[in-house]
Amino acid sequence: MDYAQLGAFVTNVLFVTTLGWYLITNLQWYDYKIERVVLKHHKPLWHVGYFLIPLIAYYAFYHFFWIFFYFALLPAIVLWHKKLDKKLVLTWRVKRFLILLITLTLFQNFICTLKDVCGIYGVVMPLSLAFAGSWLIENYLFLAYKKQAEKKLGQMTALHIIAVTGSYGKTSMKNFMTQMLSRQFKVYATPRSVNTIGGIIKDVNESLPQDTQIYICEAGARQQGDIYTIAQFLHPHTVVVGKVGPQHLEYFKTLENIVRTKLELIHSDRLQRAFVYKDVTDEPHEKVTFFGSEITHVTATLEGIDFDLELDGTCLHCHTDILGAFQTMNINAAAVVAYALGMDREEIVKAIAALRPVEHRLEKIEAGGKIILDDGYNGNIDGMLEGIRLCSLHAGRKVMVTPGLVESTDALNLKLIHAVNEVFDTVIVTSELNRALFEKNLHVNRTVILKDKAQLTATLAQETRSGDIILFANDAPNFI
Numbered sequence: 001m002d003y004a005q006l007g008a009f010v011t012n013v014l015f016v017t018t019l020g021w022y023l024i025t026n027l028q029w030y031d032y033k034i035e036r037v038v039l040k041h042h043k044p045l046w047h048v049g050y051f052l053i054p055l056i057a058y059y060a061f062y063h064f065f066w067i068f069f070y071f072a073l074l075p076a077i078v079l080w081h082k083k084l085d086k087k088l089v090l091t092w093r094v095k096r097f098l099i100l101l102i103t104l105t106l107f108q109n110f111i112c113t114l115k116d117v118c119g120i121y122g123v124v125m126p127l128s129l130a131f132a133g134s135w136l137i138e139n140y141l142f143l144a145y146k147k148q149a150e151k152k153l154g155q156m157t158a159l160h161i162i163a164v165t166g167s168y169g170k171t172s173m174k175n176f177m178t179q180m181l182s183r184q185f186k187v188y189a190t191p192r193s194v195n196t197i198g199g200i201i202k203d204v205n206e207s208l209p210q211d212t213q214i215y216i217c218e219a220g221a222r223q224q225g226d227i228y229t230i231a232q233f234l235h236p237h238t239v240v241v242g243k244v245g246p247q248h249l250e251y252f253k254t255l256e257n258i259v260r261t262k263l264e265l266i267h268s269d270r271l272q273r274a275f276v277y278k279d280v281t282d283e284p285h286e287k288v289t290f291f292g293s294e295i296t297h298v299t300a301t302l303e304g305i306d307f308d309l310e311l312d313g314t315c316l317h318c319h320t321d322i323l324g325a326f327q328t329m330n331i332n333a334a335a336v337v338a339y340a341l342g343m344d345r346e347e348i349v350k351a352i353a354a355l356r357p358v359e360h361r362l363e364k365i366e367a368g369g370k371i372i373l374d375d376g377y378n379g380n381i382d383g384m385l386e387g388i389r390l391c392s393l394h395a396g397r398k399v400m401v402t403p404g405l406v407e408s409t410d411a412l413n414l415k416l417i418h419a420v421n422e423v424f425d426t427v428i429v430t431s432e433l434n435r436a437l438f439e440k441n442l443h444v445n446r447t448v449i450l451k452d453k454a455q456l457t458a459t460l461a462q463e464t465r466s467g468d469i470i471l472f473a474n475d476a477p478n479f480i
Helices: 001-028 034-039 045-060 061-084 094-115 124-155 169-182 197-206 226-234 255-266 328-341 345-353 383-391 410-423 435-441 453-463
Strands: 160-163 187-189 212-217 239-240 273-277 288-291 293-299 302-313 314-320 365-369 372-377 397-401 426-429 447-448 469-473
Touching: 001 034, 001 045, 001 094, 001 124, 045 061, 124 197, 124 226, 160 169, 160 226, 160 255, 169 187, 169 345, 197 226, 197 453, 226 255, 226 314, 239 255, 239 328, 239 372, 255 273, 273 328, 288 328, 293 328, 293 383, 293 426, 302 328, 302 345, 314 328, 314 345, 328 345, 328 372, 365 435, 383 397, 383 410, 383 469, 397 447, 397 453, 410 435, 426 453, 447 453
Parallel strands: 160 212, 160 239, 187 212, 239 273, 273 288, 372 469, 397 426, 397 469, 426 447
Antiparallel strands: 293 302, 302 314, 365 372
């Protein structure tokens, strides 16, 4: 092997690995669904610049490709990676893919070199084989892990499983139920926003304690059948279906499809009771109880919420430090579940008073003379409008930081913008996704549109001062 051939050998390995790194990063963002990476990506031009053009250039200008690779593509990919706010997490799945890809590329190149049959070292073949091989390995491991998790759940005969879903609010419902029920039971809930079948299986195998009495699990979906799969794995005893709206409409196409998908959770052969928000459906079911009318006389301020809660004909006055009138629906769901599982009314009132906010969901923080409402994990119109209303109660300047609504409609984003115009002095837009709508329709004293979220910290320091209230409404990683 001469120096030229050695250089081509090394460049090929590095180039294939670079494309593989880009591919697996995107796959991780989109739940390892290649069809979503190809058809549903929010920035498809990235595929053109970081994958298609380099691939074409490799075959079209093979002998000079090393110049483009080392002096253009590789620096561009490194810079792209550094700017990402949701970088690739080196899970074992990612490591297996990269190891397989590099191994296949080295094997291909050694064979070609020894046989002296390749004018150009291949790129498409090792990438395709690594993707296919990874898919087979992960499906085999998934089935093995699923069987292991099913065995563990089967051995926990006294375990009561609660499954929670909805278009939004499911993480808050899960957390409020956990806090309430933990006063009387040994409770474990899926962490953070883990809500896919793969995440749930991993959680059961690695984290679910054997002495758990109640397991509360969040169920999410990107397509019809996702929640049914979770229901058939968990076989929940209690099901909660919260508010359903046009979230992820680009995947489900119609609101009816979203409703149908959320109601898949009821398909459990161990179902004892299901609590469904009153506006989701009016279809009766012998095990379904509709909730959402038990909360009345709501007063929501920057100090918390006061409301009345009716449980089994008894009216209870409640207070919580949780912010946002919309949270009463999530508290309502937690209360009816707690009552059904045997908690008495007085204990439920105490539990509501002791509720702690869920991180990044209208979480109130006071720092440097500023009031911060961190609602970064809230991506629905009702929650964002409530955050705006709460800010309107503040006497000082009002600043909003938002990408707008993600995976939603222009009509709902316009509704959001009109509400913003009535309240805020300054708006910082953190995504290009809804830029055109904001530029055309936003009419506040000052608008700042960031091309790079890395500029946000410096922008906030420049645009805010003591006495301001700052609402972080929704967040979107910069690949969106």
